[in-house]
Amino acid sequence: QVQLVESGGGLVQAGGSLRLSCVGSGRTFSRNTIGWFRQAPGKEREFVAGSGGIAGNTYYGDPVKGRFTISRDNAKNTVYLQMNSLKPEDTAVYYCAAANVVGAPRDVYEYDYWGQGTQVTVSS
Numbered sequence: 001q002v003q004l005v006e007s008g009g010g011l012v013q014a015g016g017s018l019r020l021s022c023v024g025s026g027r028t029f030s031r032n033t034i035g036w037f038r039q040a041p042g043k044e045r046e047f048v049a050g051s052g053g054i055a056g057n058t059y060y061g062d063p064v065k066g067r068f069t070i071s072r073d074n075a076k077n078t079v080y081l082q083m084n085s086l087k088p089e090d091t092a093v094y095y096c097a098a099a100n101v102v103g104a105p106r107d108v109y110e111y112d113y114w115g116q117g118t119q120v121t122v123s124s
Contacts, residue, residue, distance in 0.1 A: 002026040002098045002113040009094060009118030012086055020081040020118060022096030029053070030074035033099040035111060036081045038092035038120075047106040048094070051079055059104045063089075086122045093117040 008020040022034065036048040047061045049070040058070050064083075072079040079096060097111035105111065 002029060002032060004096050004098060004113055004115035006094065006096050006115045006118040009120045011121045011123065014086060014088055014122055014124050016086050016122070017082070017084045018086065018120060020083070020094055020096075020120075022079045022081075022115060024077045024079070024096075024098060028100075029077045029098070033101060033103075033105055034070075034072065034079040035097045035099065035105065036070065036079075037095045037097060037108065038090075039095070039117075040092040043092075045095070045108050046092075047108075049081060050104060050106070052102060052104070054102050057104060059106075061106070083120070086120075088122045088124045091120060091122050093119050 003025045031053040035050040037045050039045040049060045051070045051072050067085045069082040095117045096115045098113040099111045
């Protein structure tokens with residue numbers, strides 16, 4: 001069982017930055033693949049970035065490549081999402097999720113545990 005808690009969301013102007021944190025519990029956290037997803041009103045949940053616990057790989061969705069960076073500190077059971085050059089279209093609720101699969105999972109059904117989400121609003 002893995003429990004996840006996100007924090008760091010807020011209101012920021014376009015071009016600004018935010019750093020989200022996802023703190024996890026459970027003995028398997030360091031081995032889990034952790035993904036960040038986002039969901040805007042009326043839209044499907046969208047993959048943002050992932051971090052492989054075993055392979056150590058990182059991978060990103062096309063809309064955020066070059067602007068967002070995912071990193072993890074397994075000693076603190078924490079995964080971060082550094083978001084730079086934010087745009088109004090980045091506005092959404094951001095979720096972190098944990099998967100027991102390796103590789104580069106991008107689909108919501110591949111993830112087993114989810115946090116409650118944190119709101120990010122980017123004003124123009």
